[in-house]
Amino acid sequence: MNPFRVRIGYRRSLIFVAALSIAALIVAACVPVAAPAADAPADTAAEADEGGTLTIGSVQGSAAIPTFLPWKAHSSAQSFHWNLFMNSLVMQEHSTLEWVPDLAESYEISPDGLTYTFHLREGVTWHDGMPFTANDVSFSFHAALLPEGGSTASGGLKDAIVGAIDYQEGNTETAEGIQVLDDYTIQFQLTQPQVTIIERFAMRIAPAHVFEGLEPEEWLQTEFATELPFGTGPFVFKEYIPDQHTIFERNENYFKGAPLLKNVVIRFYGDNSVMIIALEKGEINMVGFLNPSADEFDKVTNLPGIDWEYQDKFPAYFFSITFQDEALADKRFRQAFLYSIDREEIATQLWGNADLTKVQPVSQWAPPPGVTLDIEEYAYNPEKSTALLEDMGWDFDRVVEIVWFGTDMPDQLPILQQFIEGVGIKTKLVQTDGARGLEVFYETGDYEISWVGGWGRSYYPDTTVVGCDRVYPNGYNSSRYCNEELDALYNQALATVDDDERNELYTRATAIWNDELPWIPLYAPQSLLLIHENVKGWRDSLIGPEGSATIGAVTDLEKWYIEE
Amino acid sequence: MGRYILRRILISFPVLLGITVVTFTFANLAPGDPVTAMIDPMSGIEPGEVEKLKEALGINRPIPVRYFLWLKEVLRGNLGYSYVTHRPVATMIAERLPQTLQLMMTALAISIVLGVSLGIYAAFNQYSILDNVFTLLVFIGISVPAFFFALLAIYMFSFRIPLFPTSGIKEPLSTLPPIIDRLHHLVLPATVLGIEGVAGYLRYTRSSVLEVMRQDYVTTARAKGLRERAVRIGHVLRNALLPLVTIVGLSLPSLIGGALFIEVLFSWPGMARMAIEHTLGRDYPVIMGIGLVSATMVLLSNLVADIIYTVVDPRIRYE
Numbered sequence: 104m105n106p107f108r109v110r111i112g113y114r115r116s117l118i119f120v121a122a123l124s125i126a127a128l129i130v131a132a133c134v135p136v137a138a139p140a141a142d143a144p145a146d147t148a149a150e151a152d153e154g155g156t157l158t159i160g161s162v163q164g165s166a167a168i169p170t171f172l173p174w175k176a177h178s179s180a181q182s183f184h185w186n187l188f189m190n191s192l193v194m195q196e197h198s199t200l201e202w203v204p205d206l207a208e209s210y211e212i213s214p215d216g217l218t219y220t221f222h223l224r225e226g227v228t229w230h231d232g233m234p235f236t237a238n239d240v241s242f243s244f245h246a247a248l249l250p251e252g253g254s255t256a257s258g259g260l261k262d263a264i265v266g267a268i269d270y271q272e273g274n275t276e277t278a279e280g281i282q283v284l285d286d287y288t289i290q291f292q293l294t295q296p297q298v299t300i301i302e303r304f305a306m307r308i309a310p311a312h313v314f315e316g317l318e319p320e321e322w323l324q325t326e327f328a329t330e331l332p333f334g335t336g337p338f339v340f341k342e343y344i345p346d347q348h349t350i351f352e353r354n355e356n357y358f359k360g361a362p363l364l365k366n367v368v369i370r371f372y373g374d375n376s377v378m379i380i381a382l383e384k385g386e387i388n389m390v391g392f393l394n395p396s397a398d399e400f401d402k403v404t405n406l407p408g409i410d411w412e413y414q415d416k417f418p419a420y421f422f423s424i425t426f427q428d429e430a431l432a433d434k435r436f437r438q439a440f441l442y443s444i445d446r447e448e449i450a451t452q453l454w455g456n457a458d459l460t461k462v463q464p465v466s467q468w469a470p471p472p473g474v475t476l477d478i479e480e481y482a483y484n485p486e487k488s489t490a491l492l493e494d495m496g497w498d499f500d501r502v503v504e505i506v507w508f509g510t511d512m513p514d515q516l517p518i519l520q521q522f523i524e525g526v527g528i529k530t531k532l533v534q535t536d537g538a539r540g541l542e543v544f545y546e547t548g549d550y551e552i553s554w555v556g557g558w559g560r561s562y563y564p565d566t567t568v569v570g571c572d573r574v575y576p577n578g579y580n581s582s583r584y585c586n587e588e589l590d591a592l593y594n595q596a597l598a599t600v601d602d603d604e605r606n607e608l609y610t611r612a613t614a615i616w617n618d619e620l621p622w623i624p625l626y627a628p629q630s631l632l633l634i635h636e637n638v639k640g641w642r643d644s645l646i647g648p649e650g651s652a653t654i655g656a657v658t659d660l661e662k663w664y665i666e667e
Numbered sequence: 668m669g670r671y672i673l674r675r676i677l678i679s680f681p682v683l684l685g686i687t688v689v690t691f692t693f694a695n696l697a698p699g700d701p702v703t704a705m706i707d708p709m710s711g712i713e714p715g716e717v718e719k720l721k722e723a724l725g726i727n728r729p730i731p732v733r734y735f736l737w738l739k740e741v742l743r744g745n746l747g748y749s750y751v752t753h754r755p756v757a758t759m760i761a762e763r764l765p766q767t768l769q770l771m772m773t774a775l776a777i778s779i780v781l782g783v784s785l786g787i788y789a790a791f792n793q794y795s796i797l798d799n800v801f802t803l804l805v806f807i808g809i810s811v812p813a814f815f816f817a818l819l820a821i822y823m824f825s826f827r828i829p830l831f832p833t834s835g836i837k838e839p840l841s842t843l844p845p846i847i848d849r850l851h852h853l854v855l856p857a858t859v860l861g862i863e864g865v866a867g868y869l870r871y872t873r874s875s876v877l878e879v880m881r882q883d884y885v886t887t888a889r890a891k892g893l894r895e896r897a898v899r900i901g902h903v904l905r906n907a908l909l910p911l912v913t914i915v916g917l918s919l920p921s922l923i924g925g926a927l928f929i930e931v932l933f934s935w936p937g938m939a940r941m942a943i944e945h946t947l948g949r950d951y952p953v954i955m956g957i958g959l960v961s962a963t964m965v966l967l968s969n970l971v972a973d974i975i976y977t978v979v980d981p982r983i984r985y986e
Contacts, residue, residue, distance in 0.1 A: 107695045157842065158839070163940075164940070164944050165752070165936075165944065166752075166944040166945065166947075166948055168749055169753070170752070170753060170754050250719040250720060251719075253753075255720075323753035324748065324753050324754070326751065329752065329753065329754050342839075344936070345752075345762075345932065345936060346836060346934060346940065347835055347836060347936055348835070348839045350839050350840065367840045368838060368840065370835065370839065370934075371934060372834060372934050373834070373931035373932055373933070373934045373940065374931055374932050376818060377818070377821055377834055377932055377933075377934070379825050380821060380822060380825065380833055381833045381834070383826065384825065384826050384829065384833065386832065386833055422927065484966050499742075510947070535948060536697070536698060536699060537699070539697070539698040539699045542698060542699065576718060590694040622829070
C-alpha cells in the first residue's frame with residue numbers, strides 16, 4: 104500500500120489541506136512584487152557596462168531612515184543617502200577637513216565673524232528640471248527652524264541666527280538674519296561669532312517648490328519625505344523599498360560633471376554575516392563601517408578579491424559616572440576607575456586595533472588640528488588605581504551598578520567589569536531598555552555608572568555634554584558635572600575666530616578634562632571598509648587626513664567606476 | 668449554523684476591544700516613548716527640541732485620552748501615522764502583510780504536504796528503516812535553531828552552490844520578469860521555514876494515525892473483510908487527520924505574524940521585522956495597528972477553523 108496515493112479517499116479534510124496549499128501557491132504567484140522600477144527597462148543591463156553599478160551593503164533597517172527631509176537628521180544611513188543626491192552650501196573636504204564651497208561658488212565671513220555671505224552657483228538645476236536659487240537655501244534654513252516641520256536642527260540655529268526665535272514663534276514671516284540678496288546671493292546674520300556655525304551650513308538644501316502651499320505639519324508626509332526625494336546631487340533618486348534597497352541613477356546634468364557610475368544601489372541586510380556572504384559572492388561590492396571582532400578581522404581582511412581599508416575611528420566608547428554621589432564624584436575615584444582598565448588589551452583583543460580615546464571632551468575624540476595635548480594617558484596601572492582608592496577611603500564593600508541600555512549586552516562590558524573588579528571595586532551589571540535611556544540617563548540622572556556605547560564627534564567641542572547649565576533638557580550633561588572655568592573656556596573658544604587663539608583655549612580646556620574626567624573615555628575602534636577589487640577611483644576620494652578612509656563623508660563618488 | 672456564526676462574530680467585537688485596551692495600555696506603560704527612543708547625542712536632536720517633538724506627536728496627553736482618540740480614528744478607518752516614518756500605518760501594514768503571507772503560506776504548504784505525507788508513511792510503516800530515519804531527522808529539525816539552519820542554507824545554496832540570492836525579495840535593477848524574480852527569492856526562506864515546520868506535522872500525523880489504527884472500529888472494519896486500502900483511507904486517515912484542521916487553524920495567526928529570524932536573515936520585509944523595529948522605537952500607532960490586525964486574524968482563524976470542522980466532521984453541529 105502506497106501511502107502517497109491516499110488522496111482519492113478521505114475527501115474533505117484533504118480538500119482543506121489541498122486548498123490551503125493551492126491558495127499558498129496562488130498567493131505566492133500573485134502577490135504584487137513591489138512595483139518594478141518604471142525606469143528599469145530591459146536594456147538596463149546593456150547600458151550598465153558604461154561605468155557599471157556600485158552596490159553598497161548596509162545593515163541599517165528602515166527605522167534608521169525615518170525621512171529624507173534634510174533638516175531631520177537621524178542616522179548615518181540617512182546622510183549616506185543624502186550625499187548621493189543632495190548638496191549643501193559648503194562641505195568638508197575629505198583630505199584636509201577644510202570647509203569648501205559646494206552649492207556655493209564662494210563665501211565670505213565678515214571680519215567680526217557675524218555675517219556669512221554665500222554666492223551660489225548659477226545654472227544648477229534640480230533633478231526635476233527647475234533651477235536652483237537662493238530661495239531654496241532660504242526655504243531650507245527657515246524650515247530647519249520649525250520643529251513642527253520635523254526639524255531636529257532648530258536648537259542649534261535659533262540662538263545663532265538673528266531673528267530666528269521670532270520666526271520660530273510665529274511673530275515674523277521670515278527670520279531677519281536670513282536675507283536673499285538676489286537669486287544667487289544669500290546672507291546670514293549671526294547674533295554672536297560662532298565657529299561651529301559652518302557645520303550648520305553643511306545641511307543639505309531641499310527644493311522649495313516641492314513644499315509650496317503646504318503647512319510644515321504636512322512636510323513629513325510628502326512623497327519627497329517618505330519615498331521619492333530629489334536634489335541637485337550626482338545621482339538621481341529612483342526607488343526606495345524599505346528594508347530592501349535604494350536605487351540611484353547617474354545625473355547626466357550634475358554641475359560638477361556627470362558621474363562615471365551608471366547606478367548606485369544600497370542594499371539593506373538584516374544581518375552582518377549574510378551581508379559578508381553577499382559581498383564574497385559579488386551581490387554587493389562595498390561594505391562600510393564594519394566593526395568585526397578580532398576573530399572575524401582576519402577573515403574579512405583576507406577575502407579573495409576584496410580590498411580593505413581602515414575607516415574613521417568610530418564610534419568612541421565611554422563610561423559616564425554620576426556626580427550626584429559624593430564618592431563617585433571624587434576625582435580620585437574616577438582616575439582609579441580609568442587606571443583599572445587595560446584599554447589597549449581589550450581593544451586589541453576585540454578588534455585587532457583601536458585608538459585609545461584621548462582624554463578629551465566626549466563629543467570630540469580627536470582634537471581640532473593645532474590643539475596641543477600634554478596630558479595623562481591613563482595607561483593600565485592597577486597599583487596606582489588601588490592606591491588612589493585607598494587614599495580616598497573607598498568603601499570596598501560597596502557594590503556599584505553599571506547600567507547599560509538595549510537588548511544585547513555589548514561584548515566589552517563583562518571584560519571591562521573584570522578589570523574594574525580587579526582593583527576591588529565591586530560592580531553589578533544592570534540592563535535597561537533602550538527607550539528608557541533618556542529618562543534614566545538624561546532626565547533623572549538616576550544611575551551610578553552608565554555604559555555609553557558609540558558616540559560620534561563634532562568638529563568643535565562645546566559644553567553640550569559637560570556644561571553646568573547643560574543638564575537635560577538644555578543639553579546632554581548626564582553626569583551632572585559642573586566646572587565653570589571649563590564652561591567659560593569652551594564658550595570663549597566657540598566665539599573665537601582666530602585659529603591660534605581658539606586652539607590655546609581648547610588646549611587649556613583639555614587639561615581640565617584630562618584631570619577631572621567628567622566622562623571616562625575608553626577607545627574608538629577603527630571600522631573597516633571592504634570593497635571589491637573591480638571598484639576603482641575610490642582611494643583618492645576617500646583617504647582622510649590621518650590616512651584612513653572616511654566614507655561617512657563620501658564627497659566625490661562621481662569619480663568612482665567599475666572595471667569589468 | 669448561521670446564528671452560531673453571527674453570535675461568534677458579535678462576541679468578537681468586545682473581545683477585540685478588550686485586546687486593544689490591553690495592548691494600548693501595556694505599550695504605553697512600557698518605559699520610554701517614541702521621542703526618547705530616538706534620542707542620542709548623535710541623532711542631532713537638540714535637547715531643547717525634545718519637549719516640542721513630544722508635543723507635536725501628542726504623547727504628552729494622558730493614556731486614556733490618547734486611547735479614545737486612537738479608537739475614534741480607527742472606527743473611521745484611520746490607523747494613524749507612524750511616529751517614526753510618518754507614513755500611514757495602514758499603508759505600512761498593507762506593504763508588509765502580503766510579503767509575510769506569501770512567505771508563511773508557502774512555508775506552511777511545504778510543512779503540511781511534507782509533514783503529513785511523511786507522517787502517514789511513517790505510521791503505516793512503523794519501525795521500518797525510513798520511519799527511524801524520519802524520527803532522527805525530526806529530532807534534528809526540532810533541535811537545530813532556525814537561524815543556524817538559515818545561515819547554513821544561505822552559505823550552501825547561495826554562496827557555495829550559487830542557485831539563489833542570499834536575501835531580499837527582489838533584485839535591484841533586475842531584468843527578469845517580476846514573478847520569476849520573486850519566486851527565485853522565495854525558494855530559500857520558504858524552504859528553510861517550511862522544513863522547520865515539517866517536524867511537528869510529521870510527529871503529529873504519525874502518532875495520530877497510529878492511535879486510530881489501534882481503535883476497535885478499525886479492527887471491525889478489517890474483520891468485515893474490507894480491503895486494507897479501504898480501511899486505511901476510509902477509516903484510519905479520515906479520522907486521524909481530522910484534528911489536523913485545528914492544528915492548521917491555530918497556526919493561521921502566525922501567517923500574518925511572520926517569522927522574525929527568517930525575515931531578518933533573509934532581509935524579508937515582513938510584519939515580524941516591522942513589529943520588532945517599531946516596538947523598540949515605541950511607535951505606538953504601528954504597534955496598535957499590528958496588534959489590531961493580528962487580533963482580528965486570531966479571532967477570524969479560530970472561527971474559520973471551527974466552521975471547517977463542521978464541514979469535515981459531520982458529527983459536529985453548532986447550535
